[in-house]
Amino acid sequence: MPRGGRKAPLYEDDPLDEDPKDRQFVTALARGLEVLRCFRPGDAGLGNQDIAERTGLPKPTISRLTHTLTRLGYLKYADRQGIYQLGPGVLALGYSMLAGLDIRDRARPLMQELADQANASVALGSRDRLSMVYLECCRGQGAVTLRLDVGSRVPIATTAMGRALLASLPEAERAYLLGLMRDRFPDEFPKLEQGVERAIRDIETRGFCLSLGDWQGDVHAAAVPLLAADRSAVFGLNCGGPSFLLSPRKLEEEIGPRLVEIAKQLTLR
Structure with missing residues (x-):
């Protein structure tokens, strides 16, 4: 059951499950993608604490990931609200996938x-x-x-x-x-x-x-x-x-x- 006793809906997926035996697995990349995956339809934006709760990752790690993803254009930061929103880079990836x-x-x-x-x-x-x-x-x-x-x-x-x-x-x-x-x-x-x-x-x-x-x-x-x-x-x-x-x-x-x-x-x- 997710943190705080909240019952998970049937469409909600488990947080990142890292396999220490898989040497080909790039954990840093996987964690960055988990940050993008945690945004859901209807979200106006998420703060670092929200993302940490949804991914199960430590907040300091989330802060570094959101900073990097913002620099790369996959997230954008709304300074007034203190929240992150998906950026145009995510849309470009999705469109490329659908076009194929x-x-x-x-x-x-x-x-x-x-x-x-x-x-x-x-x-x-x-x-x-x-x-x-x-x-x-x-x-x-x-x-x-x-x-x-x-x-x-x-x-x-x-x-x-x-x-x-x-x-x-x-x-x-x-x-x-x-x-x-x-x-x-x-x-x-x-x-x-x-x-x-x-x-x-x-x-x-x-x-x-x-x-x-x-x-x-x-x-x-x-x-x-x-x-x-x-x-x-x-x-x-x-x-x-x-x-x-x-x-x-x-x-x-x-x-x-x-x-x-x-x-x-x-x-x-």
């Missing part, structure tokens, strides 16, 4: 078509530790949809997108991630494991899985795993929205099969 994913360009028109048909949100995501990060998102026109966009993070264990990805991973990798969840969320783990096991069965039998209020009580979604054409990466592709718009029957009879078709089209190209 050709699957986004190929998937976008198919995603938008489904989003318009379903009056819902359709998103493409990839795993980052115990979270899924949105790489592309399309919304239905005039619909009440989720307010998530590129860069948003959602938990891997309770979302349809995350479960679809977990179901498609090699058994050893999936077992490793489930072990991390067991250690980090012991109370919730039995339910999390049941959801993943159900997703594995659903992916095997019909090609898609569901999340019916498991992430947020009023949100329903279906998702499929999506392999890159060269099999070098796996993504999650979902369609989700308010439960009053996406009933289980609609997800099972319309949305899920359509996602399976889209995944096949993108994989075969």
Whole structure:
């Protein structure tokens, strides 16, 4: 459990876990990246003490890291508030990463078509530790949809997108991630494991899985795993929205099969 007795949300990842046996591991670099990772959507800015609490690193170390990252343009310092904010250098890195994913360009028109048909949100995501990060998102026109966009993070264990990805991973990798969840969320783990096991069965039998209020009580979604054409990466592709718009029957009879078709089209190209 995090400092102060606060219960960690299911999308929050563990602080840096350094391995003293790995001689190739550059600890200073890893710590600097952990500082950047600790900024979350909605943060107006963070002070050194805030960053120290989120990363688990000593405050003197944080002070040196934030100074260095500011000099390099990855952070900017607001002197009046005494806080740090992400700088343009981070945006440049993120844009370069997204620009290199050709699957986004190929998937976008198919995603938008489904989003318009379903009056819902359709998103493409990839795993980052115990979270899924949105790489592309399309919304239905005039619909009440989720307010998530590129860069948003959602938990891997309770979302349809995350479960679809977990179901498609090699058994050893999936077992490793489930072990991390067991250690980090012991109370919730039995339910999390049941959801993943159900997703594995659903992916095997019909090609898609569901999340019916498991992430947020009023949100329903279906998702499929999506392999890159060269099999070098796996993504999650979902369609989700308010439960009053996406009933289980609609997800099972319309949305899920359509996602399976889209995944096949993108994989075969």
